[in-house]
Amino acid sequence: MAPADRRGERVIPEPYAVRDTYDRLAPFYDQDTAADDYGRWVGLYQELIVRYGAPGSRLVDLGCGTGKSALGLASLGYQVTGSDLSPAMLRVAAAKPGADQVRFVEADLSDLPDLGIFDIATCLGEPLCYLLAETELIAAFRGVSRLLAPGGLFLFDLNTAGFYRRLQGTPLVQDRDGEFVIWRGSGFTDSGDLCHLDVDRFRREGGSCWQRLSYRHTFRHHPPQRVTALLAKVGLERLGKHGLRRGEFCDTPDEDVDRKVIHACRKPGPAMS
Incomplete structure (x- = not known):
């Protein structure tokens, strides 16, 4: 049995606390996030994939939750694998229309297993923000690099200080x-x-x-400058940073004003045309 804190609540070590939270949230998650325009969000990521280029259409969506982004990306023609820490969230995803077009896999973002080789990796929302130790973030970046083919594209977003x-x-x-x-x-x-x-x-x-x-x-909060340094440490080349402001991209991210900063990087390999 897990120990209790002074309020009598269970104290669950990371990453199990995050998994436990989302296992309990799974039945309500889509309703809670109904106001979030995932269709538009996926469309913005598609714009960046087109802008930066990728060697193919094999895509892994990390921290996919109930499949909102993974299913949206699959509808655009990508061969999608969606991974998430929470089995309950994945069960919700697997029950949705179009789920037969996505391979859903349970996986810890900070300790990614061999899911295959991909041309594109995406991580939308808060998954990376739950990695509280810098060592976890580095481990996640290393894991993504292992999954990417040479020239593969990695797109992810992080919340701003503002x-x-x-x-x-x-x-x-x-x-x-x-x-x-x-x-x-x-x-x-x-x-x-x-x-x-x-x-x-x-x-x-x-x-x-x-x-x-x-x-x-x-x-x-992971400051953009530190994120760039960690990406370089694991051998991922930075391509650009973009702000998410009122539902649109801007090419000059502002940590005080913007909702998120979207990072684009690439695993070294053949140049994209």
Whole structure:
């Protein structure tokens, strides 16, 4: 049995805490993220794939969750493998229309197994932000490099410092039929690079009874300059950085204004035409 903290809650070592959280979130995840335009997000990644070029169409989508991005990329003609830490999230993905066009595999981003060889690797959303130790991020980059063919393209995004600071504002409340959800961000902790997002979900369980489900997400801010240095350390060549601002790309990312920074890099190999 896992030890308990002073609030009596289980203390689960990483990465099992993240897996446990998403296993419990899986039935609600798509509803919670319904406002996120994954179709547009996938389209923006497609624009970058076209801009930078890739040696083929074999694509691995890392941290694919319930398959929103993996299925979208498969619909564009890529041969997609989707990997995620949470088996419950993958079960939701595998039950969706079009899932027979994607190979879904359970895998830890910080300790990637041999999933095959790919021309493109993508990682959309927060998966890399859950890697709290720099050694984990380096391990993830090394794992991606092993999976890429020579000349292979790696596209991923990370939250900005400005996004984390804005999390400390007014709590967000989602009120839906039979449940309501409260999202509360802490901003940066005293360590200066960690941020917590606490989620409380209240679901009606018949009559006047409600069930409360609580989760804590802990993210690390990875500054773009440090990310570039780590990519170089594992032999991945930086191609460019882009900001995500109001749902659109900009070629001059701003850590204070933008929601995310999207990084593009390549495994050395034959030049792309």
